[in-house]
Amino acid sequence: MAKSTPDAELARVLLEMCCVVEGIRGTVSRDLELTPQQSQLLTAVAERELTHGELATRLHCDKTNVTGLVDRLERRDLVRRRPDPNDRRVARVHPTDRGEELVARFRDAVTAAIETRLASWPSDLRLRFAELAQTATGALRS
Amino acid sequence: MAKSTPDAELARVLLEMCCVVEGIRGTVSRDLELTPQQSQLLTAVAERELTHGELATRLHCDKTNVTGLVDRLERRDLVRRRPDPNDRRVARVHPTDRGEELVARFRDAVTAAIETRLASWPSDLRLRFAELAQTATGALRS
DNA sequence: ATCGATAGTCTGTATCATCGACTAAACAGT
DNA sequence: ACTGTTTAGTCGATGATACAGACTATCGAT
Numbered sequence: 001m002a003k004s005t006p007d008a009e010l011a012r013v014l015l016e017m018c019c020v021v022e023g024i025r026g027t028v029s030r031d032l033e034l035t036p037q038q039s040q041l042l043t044a045v046a047e048r049e050l051t052h053g054e055l056a057t058r059l060h061c062d063k064t065n066v067t068g069l070v071d072r073l074e075r076r077d078l079v080r081r082r083p084d085p086n087d088r089r090v091a092r093v094h095p096t097d098r099g100e101e102l103v104a105r106f107r108d109a110v111t112a113a114i115e116t117r118l119a120s121w122p123s124d125l126r127l128r129f130a131e132l133a134q135t136a137t138g139a140l141r142s
Numbered sequence: 143m144a145k146s147t148p149d150a151e152l153a154r155v156l157l158e159m160c161c162v163v164e165g166i167r168g169t170v171s172r173d174l175e176l177t178p179q180q181s182q183l184l185t186a187v188a189e190r191e192l193t194h195g196e197l198a199t200r201l202h203c204d205k206t207n208v209t210g211l212v213d214r215l216e217r218r219d220l221v222r223r224r225p226d227p228n229d230r231r232v233a234r235v236h237p238t239d240r241g242e243e244l245v246a247r248f249r250d251a252v253t254a255a256i257e258t259r260l261a262s263w264p265s266d267l268r269l270r271f272a273e274l275a276q277t278a279t280g281a282l283r284s
Numbered sequence: 285a286t287c288g289a290t291a292g293t294c295t296g297t298a299t300c301a302t303c304g305a306c307t308a309a310a311c312a313g314t
Numbered sequence: 315a316c317t318g319t320t321t322a323g324t325c326g327a328t329g330a331t332a333c334a335g336a337c338t339a340t341c342g343a344t
Binding site: 010025 | 147149150151152157158160165166202284
């Protein structure tokens with residue numbers, strides 16, 4: 001496992017970090033009786049209402065998949081479909097009060113988990129890391 | 143969406159970065175006709191042979207799930223189960239030649255995708271980011 | 285009014301993920 | 315040796331995720 005090139009090493013590290021964050025997200029989701037996909041959808045629509053198509057893009061999945069995801073969350077009264085008055089084809093998904101509350105708990109739990117694990121880091125390092133990660137995320141999205 | 147605290151903001155960024163990396167991993171996996179889970183399992187056993195239990199831990203899933211994952215990859219001649227001579231209960235999973243080759247292609251494609259997207263970054267910044275992410279990953283795992 | 289594009293749904297199929305029950309093997313204490 | 319316990323992996327059943335293809339309804343532009 002030689003670090004062939006710096007960029008290959010960066011790729012490896014990012015995949016590994018992704019895996020670790022997935023672990024945290026999975027544990028927290030399970031505690032809230034959500035699947036990881038459900039918590040992802042919920043946090044996405046918590047920022048602003050999204051259409052099925054936008055959700056498909058955001059979650060990197062097919063729109064036919066989004067139908068089922070929203071169905072299951074709607075059945076649990078966590079999100080609602082709001083028909084767009086201007087375009088009767090589109091359905092905008094937004095969280096209910098219960099959904100918002102669950103998102104808040106989700107965020108808090110993830111924050112607490114990360115806080116605990118990075119407790120030994122000085123706060124300026126955490127800040128620097130967050131900034132760098134933010135910039136990288138923006139660049140990686142394009 | 144006020145950034146309530148720096149740590150909440152860090153949590154948000156990490157979840158977002160995780161989502162973006164999942165997108166890259168998903169696209170690359172699909173090009174190689176793998177599911178994301180399959181590419182994760184393959185890259186895991188490419189480093190060293192792992193038992194089903196170790197894989198379950200690594201992939202954050204149940205051991206009963208690993209059976210099916212390994213079954214499907216074995217059917218495609220990408221991994222093999224090797225019985226442990228010292229403990230006849232355990233099966234160690236290792237990649238075949240085809241599997242190793244696929245892992246190499248997977249890593250290369252992810253590296254290329256990241257390289258492209260971070261092309262505008264100076265190489266020392268990429269290195270600094272990789273180091274920071276590596277350290278963070280180690281801390282987050284515990 | 286018609287045509288093409290778009291948004292979402294439905295059906296069918298494969299994979300992922302877990303639970304509970306089970307088998308086989310290793311291990312501990314008597 | 316002989317139990318009882320633990321551990322590793324499998325099996326069956328069930329629900330969730332993911333996608334392809336076909337479909338409906340609607341919008342937009344001719």
